[in-house]
Amino acid sequence: MAQTSLGHRIHRDLYAVTDTHGGRPRSGVWAGLLGGLRQCGARQWAWAFGIASSACVANGHPLGGDGNVEVQLVVDGPLFATDLLDDDGLPSGPRQTPNRTDVVLRMTEDTEVAHGAYVRVHVEPPEALTLGQALDLTAEGALDENDAEPTCSLLDGAFQCRANSEGAARFSISSPADWSGEARVVVSFAAITVPTTVEVLPAGLPEAATNFELIGISDGEEIRPTFLALGCTVDALPEDLGDKWPVGRIRAREVFVRATPPAAAPTVVEHAPVVIESLSGEGALSLDESCEQRTTRLRVLLDEQGESPRFFACFSDVGGDVRFGIQSGQKVVDPGPQITVSAEPRLLRVRVLDGKSMLPQSDFLSDVFEVSAFDVRLLALPVDVDLALQGTEQALVLETNSATTALQGALPVTLAAVPQLPGTTKLVVTPRLLAEPACESPSVTVLEPKF
Numbered sequence: 001m002a003q004t005s006l007g008h009r010i011h012r013d014l015y016a017v018t019d020t021h022g023g024r025p026r027s028g029v030w031a032g033l034l035g036g037l038r039q040c041g042a043r044q045w046a047w048a049f050g051i052a053s054s055a056c057v058a059n060g061h062p063l064g065g066d067g068n069v070e071v072q073l074v075v076d077g078p079l080f081a082t083d084l085l086d087d088d089g090l091p092s093g094p095r096q097t098p099n100r101t102d103v104v105l106r107m108t109e110d111t112e113v114a115h116g117a118y119v120r121v122h123v124e125p126p127e128a129l130t131l132g133q134a135l136d137l138t139a140e141g142a143l144d145e146n147d148a149e150p151t152c153s154l155l156d157g158a159f160q161c162r163a164n165s166e167g168a169a170r171f172s173i174s175s176p177a178d179w180s181g182e183a184r185v186v187v188s189f190a191a192i193t194v195p196t197t198v199e200v201l202p203a204g205l206p207e208a209a210t211n212f213e214l215i216g217i218s219d220g221e222e223i224r225p226t227f228l229a230l231g232c233t234v235d236a237l238p239e240d241l242g243d244k245w246p247v248g249r250i251r252a253r254e255v256f257v258r259a260t261p262p263a264a265a266p267t268v269v270e271h272a273p274v275v276i277e278s279l280s281g282e283g284a285l286s287l288d289e290s291c292e293q294r295t296t297r298l299r300v301l302l303d304e305q306g307e308s309p310r311f312f313a314c315f316s317d318v319g320g321d322v323r324f325g326i327q328s329g330q331k332v333v334d335p336g337p338q339i340t341v342s343a344e345p346r347l348l349r350v351r352v353l354d355g356k357s358m359l360p361q362s363d364f365l366s367d368v369f370e371v372s373a374f375d376v377r378l379l380a381l382p383v384d385v386d387l388a389l390q391g392t393e394q395a396l397v398l399e400t401n402s403a404t405t406a407l408q409g410a411l412p413v414t415l416a417a418v419p420q421l422p423g424t425t426k427l428v429v430t431p432r433l434l435a436e437p438a439c440e441s442p443s444v445t446v447l448e449p450k451f
Contacts, residue, residue: 060162063117063189067109071187071196074136075101077265079129079173080329081180083203083273084299091176094271094301096203100174102135102142103185103196105161113167115145119189121152121159121171128183128200131159134170141168161187175200203273204329208262212331214276214324216255216313219337223251223315225344225383227431232439233349237378241346244282244316244376250291251315251344257300257308257326269306274328275299276311282341283322284314302328317344317376345383347374350429350441358445359419365399369415369427369441373405380408384432387415392423395446402432419446 063069075098082091082099091099107114123129133150134142144151145165152161152171161169173185180202187194205212228249229242257276261269277297278284284294291314300308315322319341326333349372356368373383383405389396396417406413415427427441 060116060118063107063114063119063163064109065190065192067107067114067117067189067192069119069187069189069194070106070108071185071194072104072106073101073196073198074104078199078201078206079175080201080268081175081178081203083178085177089177096271096273097267100135100172102139102170102172104139104141105163105169105171105187106141107163107167107169113165114163115165115167116163117167117189118160118162119169119187121161122186122188123173124184124186124195125179127177128175128179128181129173129185129198130176132172132174135172136170139170141166141170173198178203202329204327205259205272205274205331206262206265206268207330208264209259209269209328209331210262211258211260212326212328212333213259214255214257214326214333214337217253217324217337217339219335219339221337221339223253223319223339223341225319225342225431226251227345227434227437229317230345230431230437231347232437233347234351234440234442235349237347237349237374241374241376241378244318245284245291245294245314246317247292248290251341252286252289252291252312253315254289254310255313256310257302257328259302259306259328259331261306267304269302270304272302272328273299274302274308274326277325277327278313278322279325279336280320280322282316282318282320283324283339284316286312286314288312313339315339315341317346319343319375343375343381345373345381345431346376347378348372348383348385348429348437348439349374350427350439352442352444353414356444357442358447360447361422361449362419365416365418367414368396368417368444370412371403371405371415371427371429372412380406380410380412382407385429386432386434388428388430389417389425390428390440391425391443392421392446394421395423395425396420396444398427422446422448 080096080099084092086092107117141151151164151169163169180200183198183200184195185198229246257274285298286294289312294314302308321338322341323338324336326336351370353370373381375381385403387398387401397420399416403413424443424445426443429439
């Protein structure tokens with residue numbers, strides 16, 4: 001029988017070792033030693049000799065109990081969640097930054113670079129952050145020693161990072177949804193865990209932002225009536241005065257939101273979402289001055305200067321106290337501005353009292369007219385009005401040239417006059433200091449005395 005050479009037996013029993021620098025396998029004892037020295041470091045001679053050397057070079061080896069992992073977040077500060085998701089549950093639209101960052105791992109074993117060692121990474125809670133490949137592929141630890149493959153990836157259902165020849169690995173974490181709070185990125189190896197806390201803030205302004213306010217209206221401001229929808233009548237009231245949001249005549253104010261970023265984070269205001277809400281049914285918000293398309297809740301984004309696009313606060317004809325709430329992330333304007341909105345008069349009734357359409361000439365005052373104003377709900381409301389007579393000069397002489405109509409539940413305002421000279425006249429009523437609309441009463445005739 002031919003004798004088997006010692007060299008033949010040794011070559012047949014050894015595993016092949018992949019030299020990642022040379023890019024080709026080397027067989028034999030010396031190839032194994034050289035691979036071990038180059039890939040695992042001089043301190044791993046014994047490991048290269050006796051323990052599956054191919055694991056270190058080709059597939060890596062688990063970081064041992066004598067290993068250490070330094071974790072560094074590239075972004076020094078919190079990340080921001082989103083507040084808007086699409087139909088697939090993914091962030092939608094421009095996002096506030098930072099919402100993601102690279103994480104660098106530096107691995108050592110017995111203070112030496114742990115080239116080829118791998119660790120596993122997970123997030124607690126899982127929904128808080130998404131793990132992925134490095135954002136900056138040119139930075140430390142992003143690629144393996146051949147600059148060919150990422151050092152971190154999903155493998156067999158677990159996210160794993162393998163140290164390159166410098167002992168570094170790199171991956172990214174991203175805020176994928178509207179979850180906010182304290183998350184943990186946990187690196188585990190050899191029954192050891194290394195947790196790193198990551199703060200995820202709700203989308204919007206951080207607490208350190210200042211000068212957060214709604215510009216264009218101020219607390220306590222009054223929105224006056226326009227009288228554009230005011231009609232006149234001398235008869236009984238109609239059943240309906242129309243919509244409280246009259247098309248083409250809705251009162252509106254142009255407004256916007258602004259905020260000053262923290263000095264330490266001047267870029268966080270850009271794309272920060274702000275939610276403005278009308279807390280009254282008589283107030284609304286719109287992107288158009290006509291206010292035909294209205295909502296009670298509006299989301300806007302701040303620009304790099306900390307200002308939102310212009311939009312409009314809209315007010316119904318019913319009026320009342322209208323308050324707006326403004327919130328962005330950790331900032332709330334509380335209380336928000338409250339605006340006093342005067343009811344918009346819809347109808348002015350000017351009538352002659354029963355039995356007063358014909359009056360004998362006299363030197364004494366007599367109640368002749370009744371004046372009332374009504375809102376869109378047909379409720380009487382106070383309106384300051386100017387009074388004048390039109391017709392035969394001095395036929396009637398009014399007791400006053402101005403009046404204020406009565407509230408709902410009070411007696412209507414009556415106006416007295418002296419039927420001084422024979423003739424015909426009528427009362428003309430206009431809102432205070434306005435020429436229009438002018439509402440006229442039926443005519444009143446003053447008769448000459450009969451002897």
